[in-house]
Amino acid sequence: MSERIDVLIIGAGPAGVAAGIGAKREGAERVVVIERDWDLGGILQQCIHPGFGLRTFKEELTGPEYMHRFIQQAHEAGVEFRTNTMVFQIDRENNTVWTMNKERGIESLNPSAIVLTMGCRERPLGAIRIPGTRPSGIYTAGTAQRFVNMEGYMPGKRAVILGSGDIGLIMARRMIWEGATVEGVYEVMSWPGGLRRNIAQCLDDYGIPFHLRTTVTRIHGQDRLKGVTVAEVDDHMTPVKGTERFVECDTLLLAIGLIPENELSRMAGVDIHPVTGGPVVDDLLQTSNPGIFAAGNVVIVYDLVDNVSDEGLIAGTNAARFAAGKISSAKRIPVKGGENVRLYSPQIVTGETDSTIFMRVTHPIEKACRVFAVTDNGTELYTQRLRYARPGEMNEVRINSVKLKESGNVSNITIDIQEVK
């Protein structure tokens, strides 16, 4: 006998907890969040540095503090949580979700709506094929962060960081504060992956060298990492002969990108976007499979947790509306990315609500530019001047539903960022 649930949320990170709050506030009776870890909060519990929630709370909190506030709100709203519980099967045809837990065993749940909030994973070493050996001492930056901040181990004494994503930059400072040496941060691209302020406060503050257009070309060491070879790269990202040098280290941390975690989404039969790696969603954050919603880093990897929580709230609210039969199949206008748009989400606008489309540029523009949205019949829905646009910093386009309605028969919307001539 399946257990009836109004809104089932998978993953109790920032998106899932906010989705729970959104669903309860919208009036859903039974809202259950499934979490595989023993604790709530997801990855933010290991992000112990400040920098979270400035927009939401007007102060910079650490990750655990940020989650503490949301978890309290969720408890007050009456969201039910099941920790140490794993969803292992979504059978959408029979509207059943299967979970397992050591005490409760295997259970089947029968939700009216589902919100996917599984977050993302780090790109591993295997994704970049570095020649050489495979000794111990190589970790993704987030794994090292968990060791240091939650389990009380240091991964090593002398680290090299490959990639300049924010977690890598944050871990550089963390290693220094714990008494390790950080030999340098190496980034294959010509621009940093993370925020400029993290380069300032995590690298510059401690004199850690930052090398752009440089990468690790070989790993050395048998049992334990002995060092890496680094080399500069050319415009095609090919290592330049003669620029190789050996860097001694016992630890290599990888901060080379994040990938939305969508095994369950695929199982649920939702369309996955080839570029974002996350579900295709509309502005209600509904996937291609009606009744299944998705929010946060499982959809597209955000810069700021404030955005993840906002999206969670939206998805939870709309999942509750769906469960109550309040969402009908509305019109669906596809969004197209312009020339300098690498990825964006949502990819479909229903126009039922005002919405924000998040996007990243392919190439940086270090001068005045503008981000805009224009319909195929020539109506400008949004335009905003920017001082610059960088791949490491997300941009936003806001779609006003009234303005969209007024622009008549629209069959698609293009978003882009272009230099102001």
Added chain:
Amino acid sequence: MTSERKFICVSCPLGCGLTVTLDDSGEVTKVEGNTCARGESYARSEVKDPRRVFASTVRVRGGKLPVCPVRSKTPAPKGKLFDITRAVASLEVEAPIKIGQVLIHNVCGTDTDIVASRDLEAV
């Protein structure tokens, strides 16, 4: 003689590039490049008394985790950060711990406290 200092504002994720002009007595005469009031005050503090929020962990006895995250309640003088790392590293705390609980008063004479940044149950 005036002098100029350039650095990135760390007050929010925008990371504005700031230029601070100082007169010969070291007083700030001009702040440029900021896009908000937080940037202005960060620029003034950064040239006179640079401060950072410190965040680390302390060892825990009998807790659900072997370590508990902590932070300086307010930004601490940058020059004292390594003293603070040592003070925090030598501390061991008994679980349970409540978020906001003061673990070190006036750490290293900096007028800021080291507080727990999460609840940690005892096992």
